[in-house]
Amino acid sequence: MHFIVTGGAGFIGSHLVEQLLLEDHSVTVVDNLTTGKHQNLPDHPNINFIQKDIIACQPEDFIQPIDGIAHLAATPSVGESWSNPLEAHHNNLSAMIAVLLLCEALKIPKLVFASSAAVYGNTSQLPVLEEHPTLPISPYGLQKLVSEQYANLFAPQLRLAFVALRMFNVFGPRQRPDSPYSGVISIFTNAMQQGLPITIYGDGTQTRDFVYVKDVAVAFTKALTTPLPAGSCLTCNVGTGKGTSLLQVVNIFKTYFPQWNSKINFTAARLGDIQHSYADISKASSSLDFAPQWLVASGIGRLVESL
Numbered sequence: 424m425h426f427i428v429t430g431g432a433g434f435i436g437s438h439l440v441e442q443l444l445l446e447d448h449s450v451t452v453v454d455n456l457t458t459g460k461h462q463n464l465p466d467h468p469n470i471n472f473i474q475k476d477i478i479a480c481q482p483e484d485f486i487q488p489i490d491g492i493a494h495l496a497a498t499p500s501v502g503e504s505w506s507n508p509l510e511a512h513h514n515n516l517s518a519m520i521a522v523l524l525l526c527e528a529l530k531i532p533k534l535v536f537a538s539s540a541a542v543y544g545n546t547s548q549l550p551v552l553e554e555h556p557t558l559p560i561s562p563y564g565l566q567k568l569v570s571e572q573y574a575n576l577f578a579p580q581l582r583l584a585f586v587a588l589r590m591f592n593v594f595g596p597r598q599r600p601d602s603p604y605s606g607v608i609s610i611f612t613n614a615m616q617q618g619l620p621i622t623i624y625g626d627g628t629q630t631r632d633f634v635y636v637k638d639v640a641v642a643f644t645k646a647l648t649t650p651l652p653a654g655s656c657l658t659c660n661v662g663t664g665k666g667t668s669l670l671q672v673v674n675i676f677k678t679y680f681p682q683w684n685s686k687i688n689f690t691a692a693r694l695g696d697i698q699h700s701y702a703d704i705s706k707a708s709s710s711l712d713f714a715p716q717w718l719v720a721s722g723i724g725r726l727v728e729s730l
C-alpha cells in the first residue's frame with residue numbers, strides 16, 4: 424500500500440516510516456524539516472520525500488493512489504504553544520484542515536492523526552479512558568482536541584475513516600532533549616550521557632505511562648492498515664496501560680549508566696503537573712489489535728544503545 428506520512432522526518436514519524444517500509448509499503452514523507460531531520464530517514468527506494476509545509480502542499484505534489492495518510496506534522500511543544508500560540512495554531516490546527524482538504528482532493532480513504540493525552544488536561548480518574556472529559560490546559564492540547572473535532576465533523580462527509588491516536592508519554596531514539604518541555608526520558612538520557620546532574624520536579628513519585636516509540640509506530644501502522652468503515656471515527660489511547668514513577672525511571676537509568684554519579688536535584692513540582700497518569704488501552708487493543716511489546720526498561724536500554 425502507499426501512505427503519506429506528514430512529519431515523517433520527525434521523532435515518531437521516522438519510526439512509523441521504518442515500520443511501514445518493514446511491512447513492504449511505500450511511503451511519501453512530507454516534512455518541512457523545522458524540527459525533523461533528513462538523517463532520521465533511511466535510504467530506501469520506497470520513500471519519496473517532499474520537503475514542504477503540509478499547508479503549502481497541492482494535490483499535484485502526490486503520486487496516486489494513496490491508501491492513507493498519517494498526520495504527525497506539528498509544533499510538538501506545549502511551551503511553544505504558549506509562547507507563540509498563533510504559529511502553533513497554524514501548524515497544529517490549520518494544518519489539520521489542510522490535510523482534510525487533501526483527503527478530499529486525492530480521495531484518500533483513511534486518516535490517522537497524532538493526537539495527545541494533552542487533550543484530557545488534569546484528569547483525576549485513572550486509568551484515563553477515551554470517554555473521560557477533555558479539558559485541555561494548554562493551547563497545544565486545545566489544538567489537538569479541536570483537530571480531532573474537525574476531522575470527526577468532516578469524516579462522514581468525505582467518506583473518510585478517521586482514527587485519532589491519543590499518545591501518552593512517548594520515548595525512544597531521535598527524541599529531541601533540547602527544550603525544558605522535552606520528554607523527561609530524553610532529558611535524563613542526555614544528562615546521564617554527559618555525566619551531568621538531573622532535576623526531579625516534585626518527589627519523583629509521580630507516574631506516567633511511558634510508551635516506547637516502536638510500539639507507537641506499530642499502533643499507527645495498524646490504524647492505517649486495519650479496514651474501517653468509510654465515514655467512521657475512532658479515538659484510541661496509545662500507551663502501555665501502566666504507570667511508571669520517575670524514581671523507577673532513574674533506577675532503570677542507573678543500571679545502564681553505572682558510572683553516572685552526579686547529583687539528583689529535587690525541586691518544587693511544576694505548576695500544573697499532574698501526579699499520576701496512565702491510559703486505558705482496551706479500545707486500541709479491541710479495535711486495532713494493539714498490544715505494546717516493550718517494557719519501559721527494555722525501551723530505555725535500546726535508547727541508550729542507540730546513542
Ligand code: UD2
Nearest residue numbers: 501541592593604605606607610622623624629631693696
Ligand atoms: C506530557 C507532555 C506534554 C503535555 C502534558 C499534558 C511529553 C514529553 N510531554 O507532559 O507535552 O502534553 O503531558 O499532560 O509527552 N520532569 C522532571 N525533570 C525533568 C523533566 C520533567 O522531574 O527534567 C517531570 C515533570 O515535572 C513530570 C514528569 O517528569 O512530572 C514527566 O514530564 P514530561 O514533560 O516528560 O511529561 P508530562 O506528562 O509532564
